[in-house]
Amino acid sequence: MPQFRIALGGETFSFDSLATVMARATPSRSGDHLAGIAATSDVERVAAQYVLADLPLKTFLAQPLIPYEADEVTRLICDTHDVAAFAPVAHMTVGQFRDWLLLDSTDGAALAALSPGLTPEMVAAVSKLMRNRDLIAVARKVQVISAFRSTLGLSGRIGSRLQPNHPADDLQGIVASTLDGLSYAVGDAVIGVNPATDNIPTAKTLLQVLDDLRQRFDIPTQTCVLTHVTNSLDLIEQGAPVDLVFQSVAGTEAANDGFGVTLAMLQEAQDAALSLQRGTVGQNAMYFETGQGAALSANAHHGVDQQTLEARAYGVARAFDPLLVNTVVGFIGPEYLFDGKEIIRAGLEDHFCGKLLGLPMGCDVCYTNHTQADQDDMDVLMTLLADARAHFLIAVPGADDVMLNYQSLSFHDIAYLRHSLGLRAAPEFETWLGNMGLTGPTGHLAEQGAQKLLEGAR
Amino acid sequence: MTTDPWARLRWATPARIGLGRSGAGQPTDRMLKFQWDHARARDAVHTSLAVDQLAAKLAPHPVIVAASGAGDRATYLRRPDLGRVLGAWPADVAPGDYDLAFVIADGLSATAVQAHAAAVFHACAARMPGLSLAPVTIATQARVAIGDDIATRLGARLVVVLIGERPGLTVSDSLGAYLTFAPRLGRRDSERNCVSNIHGQGGLSIVAAADRIAWLAHQALRLGLTGTGLKENSPALLDG
Known part of the structure; x- marks a missing residue:
């Protein structure tokens, strides 16, 4: 039974795991095709992006893409996640997070404070919903010294x-x-x-x-x-x-x-x-x-x-x-x-x-x-x-x-x-x-x- | 005309130092030289191998023509896995019992293969009078590991793959040679020996390359291995 599905334009798209949703939602690139995990059509890609947009950010804390027991990078990410820093966006979906990132009121200080509360998977997820201009507009707000x-x-x-x-x-x-x-x-x-x-x-x-x-x-x-x-x-x-x-x-x-x-x-x-x-x-x-x-x-x-x-x-x-x-x-x-x-x-x-x-x-x-x-x-x-x-x-x-x-x-x-x-x-x-x-x-x-x-x- | 302040240092590196500038840009002649070098490298990647011409240059040795599972250049570049296995192989080739099979693969530079592969093959064959050689296979859209597949079908104990290397801006016709003992699907790169940079612009000469390939081939057959266990800088090689 597929875990993630959506009906769009009279068609049903289903994805059997969170990793599949992420891979199918990724803008096309040869490496994901080589791995056999890329979306097989443009509409499937956008369907996966719709699914991703509706997922709560918390999903990525509950469902590690690579098991905690099997991978020390997953353990590092989970063990160092700062719950207090995450609080301002903890209630958001990935799509809402994108909208919030683009707000004028979300400034560099807010993003710096949030940073320890974000996991790489959350950041990757929201990037898949962003156009090139969005990636630039948000990144340029962040100052890292x-x-x-x-x-x-x-x-x-x-x-x-x-x-x-x-x-x-x-x-x-x-x-x-x-x-x-x-x-x-x-x-x-x-x-x-x-x-x-x-x-x-x-x-x-x-x-x-x-x-x-x-x-x-x-x-x-x-x-x-x-x-x-x-x-x-x-x-x-x-x-x-x-x-x-x-x-x-x-x-x-x-x-x-x-x-x-x-x-x-x-x-x-x-x-x-x-x-x-x-x-x-x-x-x-x-x-x-x-x-x-x-x-x-x-x-x-x-x-x-x-x-x-x-x-x-x-x-x-x-x-x-x-x-x-x-x-x-x-x-x-x-x-x-x-x-x-x-x-x-x-x-x-x-x-x-x-x-x-x-x-x-x-x-x-x-x-x-x-x-x-x-x-x-x-x-x-x-x-x-x-x-x-x-x-x-x-x-x-x-x-x-x-x-x-x-x-x-x-x-x-x-x-x-x-x-x-x-x-x-x-x-x-x-x-x-x-x-x-x-x-x-x-x-x-x-x-x-x-x-x-x-x-x-x- | 001002003197070039970099003249004293230019000999020390092939890097593009002391280009001068037009504002913050490269001067026109330097910019065009770069475009020219890149165009040559690109053409080397995308030029098709003239198989008949190459086969003629290999005569009188018999030739088999094969193709990888990557049907065209675009697929070849995207799917390294398909370039490692055979797509087309003539039905009438019966497996034999050979010491050595040569495979000539276009790789990333058909230009290199067209320019040097036949000469390297002939020079190697002349240094291997005691060995039984399988027909030479010309494989298109092919990567190194396709030699494992081919040698298995030919029944050869050792395979030498001559392949076009990824073109650089300065040298776009560099050939590499990979030797694999007991070739079969799934051989790792650490189980091969490589002689690289065979070209005419300061690279390894055809004679020097053939010496090294022939030495490695004889050692591989004698010791029954290739790869990290077969050291290329052995005294025997240096002694000639």
């Missing part, structure tokens, strides 16, 4: 990760790309390298080089080598200059197992990073990356749609007070997000869900060459995310990551967002840029900025 050596998330500002990857981890090559990025005023969120190998001595050398560069120019930012959490623990033990501990996380215990990570390991890593006390204006020491499709690609999705699982990954992230959370939205390939339309939608959903859960949510606006997308799609998504007040965006030289072989934003694009939309860098970094002569009095890039930096690097 995080800090280490720079303060991120302040009003009127957008941060940036400088990603100076090199296919062979060549140190001079990485420094060259870093200097290039700094000359475009990029890097206030983090200067973060994805190493080409998972080799610990290489990671240590990279950390040392980045830290030397930071200290030499006295840059108020943080550096990171994006290696496995167990490597970072090892590196901390060896006395390497670890600012941020990085880890990829997903929304189920089984998918995290595929990443070789548990909640206990993340706690240990956060404790170790904090023990170094390297932050100056704040102590948010964790950097997480996520992306829709991670659980399905690990065959660890429990029949739950990829967007809901992505929101559950944010449930993991928020337990560890991160400086940065980044959805690598188009990286995973067309079998999960097929084209520019699906990537743009997913980027806005991820940002909305992360923000509502109180996270410093950024995005790697990106795509691979076998995806039906191009730089025009990235232009649209970055502009929308900047308007939605994204915490930070990622940029690489000329939008071409020569190590990971995909396209992200160019350093130029961060300058575009700041020049055209009037957004600024983190305040400490902004002051440094001015002192270095990299930006002029208006905050725009200075004409001879690169030359000055290169002379200083000699």
Whole structure:
């Protein structure tokens, strides 16, 4: 006997579980089709959205999509749910919640207070009833501030990760790309390298080089080598200059197992990073990356749609007070997000869900060459995310990551967002840029900025 | 004409550093260069394999033509599961008893396969005089694991899949080779050995690739395994 049904237009639609309602109500994307859980027609999708709109938010507390006993992420979500914070919306259905979120009177303070009372499943559910403009309108009301050596998330500002990857981890090559990025005023969120190998001595050398560069120019930012959490623990033990501990996380215990990570390991890593006390204006020491499709690609999705699982990954992230959370939205390939339309939608959903859960949510606006997308799609998504007040965006030289072989934003694009939309860098970094002569009095890039930096690097 | 302040650093990385800017945008020539590179990568993904041309280049070795369960490129990109299994397989092929089967799969770059696969095959075959080779299978809309299905039907102890790799902006014709001992459905990636980046723009040369593939094939047949148990950097390989 189906649990959920609705009659519409002379037809009856039934759904056998809450997870099915969620999956069928999700805007179309290739990953849910690959998993065999997507709506089979447009009308079935809207029927599921009608069903979802009428469900009480409390349903998600009573019926976990993945069993409490079977999954430590579910246990984390249930055990840390703040009933008092949830009270203002406890009586609402998902549809009423959407209406409430869109009200002018529902301001940033109300959303911040509500955040601990929301579960990832509630946030994912309401996002499925929202159009792109709704996702932007609500997300931009939420202010999330995080800090280490720079303060991120302040009003009127957008941060940036400088990603100076090199296919062979060549140190001079990485420094060259870093200097290039700094000359475009990029890097206030983090200067973060994805190493080409998972080799610990290489990671240590990279950390040392980045830290030397930071200290030499006295840059108020943080550096990171994006290696496995167990490597970072090892590196901390060896006395390497670890600012941020990085880890990829997903929304189920089984998918995290595929990443070789548990909640206990993340706690240990956060404790170790904090023990170094390297932050100056704040102590948010964790950097997480996520992306829709991670659980399905690990065959660890429990029949739950990829967007809901992505929101559950944010449930993991928020337990560890991160400086940065980044959805690598188009990286995973067309079998999960097929084209520019699906990537743009997913980027806005991820940002909305992360923000509502109180996270410093950024995005790697990106795509691979076998995806039906191009730089025009990235232009649209970055502009929308900047308007939605994204915490930070990622940029690489000329939008071409020569190590990971995909396209992200160019350093130029961060300058575009700041020049055209009037957004600024983190305040400490902004002051440094001015002192270095990299930006002029208006905050725009200075004409001879690169030359000055290169002379200083000699 | 101003001097390029990045000239001193440009050699250190293939990254697009020191592009200059027009306002906050990329200068026109740099922007067009990026569009050109992306267009080439896109075309490499979507170009169809010219099967007859490839078969002619493989002569005199006999060729079997097969297709995966993904009927077209759009399906192939959305459904990796269908690209791993056979859709069409000629009814008149009887299983034999072979040491080795070569499978040439279009993968994500038919351009790479068209450019390098036949030469790599011939170079490998010349290094395997003692081994019995099955007919070469050309498989379209195919992923690496389709080799398991094909080798099972041919009756081969080892399969080598030559496949087009996902194109990057700089290199869009890179070929990869995957070796799997005792191939059967459900083999994991950790049970394969890979020789990647076979191309002419600073990648592995055809001769070097054939040396490595032939060495791995002989070792796999001798030891009865591929994957993490078969280390590619063994002294035997370095000794030549």
